[in-house]
Each structure stands twice: as structure tokens, then as C-alpha cells.
Amino acid sequence: MTITVLDTYSAMKKILQAPVTNRVDLLRSMLEPVKDMYRYFPGEVDLVAMHQQASGFPLDRDEERCLAALETLATAGAWERMQRALDDALAVQLAATPGLEVPDITVLFLLGDPADDHFIGPSLGMTGNGGMSGYIVITLWPFPENVERLEATAVHELNHNLRYSPGGVVWNPMTVTVGEHVISEGLADAFARQIYGDELGCTRIGVPHLHDEAVFAKVVSGLDVTGMENFTAWVHGDPSAERFGVAPVGLPMGAGYAAGNRLVDAYLAATGQSAAQALHADSSKIIATALGSGS
Structure with missing residues (x-):
């Protein structure tokens, strides 16, 4: 390799x-x-x-x-x-x-x-x-x-x-959810943060919304959405949706990254795993654990 x-x-x-x-x-x-x-x-x-x-x-x-x-x-x-x-x-x-x-x-x-x-x-x-x-x-x-x-x-x-x-993890275009994409961004940031720390490891577009409860709640409401054409709006936000001709859903740029970081951090805290250990963790389990823990 x-x-x-x-x-x-x-x-x-x-x-x-x-x-x-x-x-x-x-x-x-x-x-x-x-x-x-x-x-x-x-x-x-x-x-x-x-x-x-x-x-x-x-x-x-x-x-x-x-x-x-x-x-x-x-x-x-x-x-x-x-x-x-x-x-x-x-x-x-x-x-x-x-x-x-x-x-x-x-x-x-x-x-x-x-x-x-x-x-x-x-x-x-x-x-x-x-x-x-x-x-x-x-x-x-x-x-x-x-x-x-x-x-x-x-x-x-x-x-x-x-x-x-x-x-x-298999990315099946027919069944993949917004939740999988959101969790994948959260895991990737968590892995970068594990090595380089929170300041450098967070993707910049998500940082302004990390503590925005309304943005988090909105993203969580769309985690079960399927259809990859919808992912830009839910993960990257309205500016990218509009750029690529996708219907906006009322989210700021990087919203899915911010929510993904919070969900993954809650999961890692609950399980005691590192981001590296959670590489192949099932996104539905991450979401269930994170939301169950009061993230």
C-alpha cells in the first residue's frame, strides 16, 4: 500500500x-x-x-x-x-x-x-x-x-x-442517507482533530455553526433523507445547493459538518473509542447513540 x-x-x-x-x-x-x-x-x-x-x-x-x-x-x-x-x-x-x-x-x-x-x-x-x-x-x-x-x-x-x-462501509447510491454523509464528515474531522487538535482539525465551513442549536436540530431532522441529489443542501448548505441547482432547505454553509462533529463526538464520548477506532462504525448506530446521550 x-x-x-x-x-x-x-x-x-x-x-x-x-x-x-x-x-x-x-x-x-x-x-x-x-x-x-x-x-x-x-x-x-x-x-x-x-x-x-x-x-x-x-x-x-x-x-x-x-x-x-x-x-x-x-x-x-x-x-x-x-x-x-x-x-x-x-x-x-x-x-x-x-x-x-x-x-x-x-x-x-x-x-x-x-x-x-x-x-x-x-x-x-x-x-x-x-x-x-x-x-x-x-x-x-x-x-x-x-x-x-x-x-x-x-x-x-x-x-x-x-x-x-x-x-x-459500502456507499450504496440507492439507499445511502444524509445521515451517512453527515457522519462521514464528522468522523473525518474527528480523525483530523485526533491528530492535529480541534483548531486545525475542524473543516472551516462547519466551525461557525458548531454550537448553533437550531442548525443542529434542522440537520438532525433530515438525517433519514435519501437521494444523493439532496445531500448538497443538507450537508454543505444553501449556498452550495443554489450553486449546483439543488433546492435549498434553509441551512447555512457547512451545517452538516457542524452537526456531524457533534454527533460523532457524542458517540465517541459514549463508547470511549477514538476516531480512528470508529473508522467503520455504522452511521445509524452513531446517530442513535449520540442522540440517546443527549447531544
């Missing part, structure tokens, strides 16, 4: 310095190592289109801003820090769950789009996708708070990857 953080620094620098007409092909080549993460999508996936839809750095503008941001990340040792963090976190996880089946994992770290208002605004310059076994994609703009949290961000996505890898 090997975790490989790809050298996207060199690749992105080459893309941003190339003639505009050459950039699409160069980007497609850089994205090729993660094409299999879309293996369950119907039909062939256009990697460049996916990059653009996911707030990836632009190919026809803002070159100087992006090159400067790239150097900020390089100076901060971003790629090396993420590699060390993932290797160290895997060791923590294996100590807690001996015999865990771990896939080889490829990590794609990308600059985001500085002109994407939703990415830079409500998303605070960071998105991640770690739910597809064997692949992690992190898209980031180097605000100081995001650079400080590079390790915790990577470890959060690793937790998702290991929860949904073979032998772990």
Missing part, C-alpha cells in the same frame, strides 16, 4: 506558462492518473470539464495570480507536508485497526479558481473529494488559514477514502 502525492506543482506551472492553445492537452495529461476515480460514472468522463466544474484553476486568465499562488504553496512545502501527514495518519489508523485493507492511493492537489465567487467565498477556498477508493483530490486557494490546515485537510480526505474502501 502506497500513498502518492503527485507532483502537480511542476505540471501546473508548465500549464500556466504554456501558450493558451496548449493548456487543455497539458491539463488532461496531468489529470490522467486519477481518471479511474470516475469509473462508476455513466459514459466517458471529460477530465477537463470535471476540473472546470469543480472550481479548478482557469486555463485562459489569471495566470499571474495562479503562478504566484503556486509559489506560495511551494514555499510552504505543501506537497511534502501532505505526503508526510498522510503517511503518518495511515500509521495512526493502522495502529487502531490492525488488518485494515488499504488501497494504493493517488493524491491530486490542485489550485482553485480565484475568480470563482462560490469557491473563494462560501467554500473558503477549499474543496476535497476522498470518497472514491484509491483517489484523493484537493482543490485549494492558499489563504493563510488553508495553508495552515494542509495536513488536516489531507487527513480528513484520507479518512473518507479508508471508510469507503473495500472491506469498509
Whole structure:
């Protein structure tokens, strides 16, 4: 089992310095190592289109801003820090769950789009996708708070990857609930907090709502909702729902993350487990235990 953080620094620098007409092909080549993460999508996936839809750095503008941001990340040792963090976190996880089946994992770290208002605004310059076994994609703009949290961000996505890898929890699109998604975010944050502490380990979008009782109650009311098209509204909140054309449900950005942290913390306190030990815990049991304990 090997975790490989790809050298996207060199690749992105080459893309941003190339003639505009050459950039699409160069980007497609850089994205090729993660094409299999879309293996369950119907039909062939256009990697460049996916990059653009996911707030990836632009190919026809803002070159100087992006090159400067790239150097900020390089100076901060971003790629090396993420590699060390993932290797160290895997060791923590294996100590807690001996015999865990771990896939080889490829990590794609990308600059985001500085002109994407939703990415830079409500998303605070960071998105991640770690739910597809064997692949992690992190898209980031180097605000100081995001650079400080590079390790915790990577470890959060690793937790998702290991929860949904073979032998772990099965994400069945036909039956999966908002509750599973909410709990997965809470577990991933709890794992990052176990290693890096509460201040760095909490996903930033959820922090403002951690103690908001109305937000918590609203999220809890939707935990049994099924249909993955609904998850954005319940987990990420109305700003993301509106961005992606989903009906809002009256929740602020990051509401599901805040609720997930509270539910998982209540479960861990009740059971005496660490976040690492709870990697494959059933979300319905976590929810029942947490709510039964008066969270």
C-alpha cells in the first residue's frame, strides 16, 4: 500500500506558462492518473470539464495570480507536508485497526479558481473529494488559514477514502442517507482533530455553526433523507445547493459538518473509542447513540 502525492506543482506551472492553445492537452495529461476515480460514472468522463466544474484553476486568465499562488504553496512545502501527514495518519489508523485493507492511493492537489465567487467565498477556498477508493483530490486557494490546515485537510480526505474502501462501509447510491454523509464528515474531522487538535482539525465551513442549536436540530431532522441529489443542501448548505441547482432547505454553509462533529463526538464520548477506532462504525448506530446521550 502506497500513498502518492503527485507532483502537480511542476505540471501546473508548465500549464500556466504554456501558450493558451496548449493548456487543455497539458491539463488532461496531468489529470490522467486519477481518471479511474470516475469509473462508476455513466459514459466517458471529460477530465477537463470535471476540473472546470469543480472550481479548478482557469486555463485562459489569471495566470499571474495562479503562478504566484503556486509559489506560495511551494514555499510552504505543501506537497511534502501532505505526503508526510498522510503517511503518518495511515500509521495512526493502522495502529487502531490492525488488518485494515488499504488501497494504493493517488493524491491530486490542485489550485482553485480565484475568480470563482462560490469557491473563494462560501467554500473558503477549499474543496476535497476522498470518497472514491484509491483517489484523493484537493482543490485549494492558499489563504493563510488553508495553508495552515494542509495536513488536516489531507487527513480528513484520507479518512473518507479508508471508510469507503473495500472491506469498509459500502456507499450504496440507492439507499445511502444524509445521515451517512453527515457522519462521514464528522468522523473525518474527528480523525483530523485526533491528530492535529480541534483548531486545525475542524473543516472551516462547519466551525461557525458548531454550537448553533437550531442548525443542529434542522440537520438532525433530515438525517433519514435519501437521494444523493439532496445531500448538497443538507450537508454543505444553501449556498452550495443554489450553486449546483439543488433546492435549498434553509441551512447555512457547512451545517452538516457542524452537526456531524457533534454527533460523532457524542458517540465517541459514549463508547470511549477514538476516531480512528470508529473508522467503520455504522452511521445509524452513531446517530442513535449520540442522540440517546443527549447531544
